[in-house]
Every structure is written in structure tokens, then in C-alpha cells.
Amino acid sequence: MKLDPKTVADQVARLRFTNYYPRDSKEGEAFTNELADVLMFAKSEIIVLAVVNEWLWNHTEKPTLADIHALVKEHNARSKPVVYVDAIPQEWKDNATPITEAEREGLRKLEELIHTRAKSLKATTKDYLEAEQVLKGTGV
Numbered sequence: 001m002k003l004d005p006k007t008v009a010d011q012v013a014r015l016r017f018t019n020y021y022p023r024d025s026k027e028g029e030a031f032t033n034e035l036a037d038v039l040m041f042a043k044s045e046i047i048v049l050a051v052v053n054e055w056l057w058n059h060t061e062k063p064t065l066a067d068i069h070a071l072v073k074e075h076n077a078r079s080k081p082v083v084y085v086d087a088i089p090q091e092w093k094d095n096a097t098p099i100t101e102a103e104r105e106g107l108r109k110l111e112e113l114i115h116t117r118a119k120s121l122k123a124t125t126k127d128y129l130e131a132e133q134v135l136k137g138t139g140v
Helices: 005-015 025-039 045-058 065-078 090-095 101-138
Strands: none
Touching: 005 025, 005 045, 025 045, 025 065, 045 065
């Protein structure tokens, strides 16, 4: 998804009010452009907003480019992929059949089973690691 440069510029403008932001027009303009370039790596405009909000909520001084890059990278990694309905081929839409209530219930039970097994596996792994520590302590 291509980001709207105006939206990115608006968010960068919010950062100008932080302490130590370059006030000199030439230096300030260059820094502003560099910040905008880093924010353009965000997967969405929502991520741009989240990054700037997070910075302003937690800091009073200007961010470095590395600070913003790290936040963008973190938010990008946490974001879920978005599938646009327009990207789905019409043939798939035409051949799609609605899910029945029985199928929905089966999927719910399957998800429940997966969560239960995952919890069980986590407990088993913890027990194993604890037993391993005990054995190491006894010299066996």
C-alpha cells in the first residue's frame, strides 16, 4: 500500500514541537525530510500515526532517525496482513460457498483443541526443563 505523503508530512510536523528539534530552516527541513523518508517504510498510515503517537507519549525530545526506524520496524512486524476484497479474484468470489453453522462449530472446537494442546505442551516442556535442572543438580 502506498502511503499518502501529506499524511506522513502531517505526522512529521507533530514532531517539530519536541525539544531539540532543529529550528534552523535548512537543518530543520533536511531533518524533516529524512524523518518523512523513514516513516514511508511503514506498512500503513495507521502505523505512521501509531509510531508518532508512541514517540510523543513517551518522549519530550526529538527522535533520532534510528529511533523512528526501530518503532516503524516494530509496528510493521506486529501488524497483520490486510487482504483487500478487490484483490480477491472474481472467480474465487463466484465459487465461494457460505460456511454452515456445523462447520463454524467444528472450527471453534478445533481452535479450542489447538489451544488446549498448546497449553499442555507448554506445561510438559516446563516440567521437562525443571526435571532436567534437578538431574543436573544431582550429577546424574
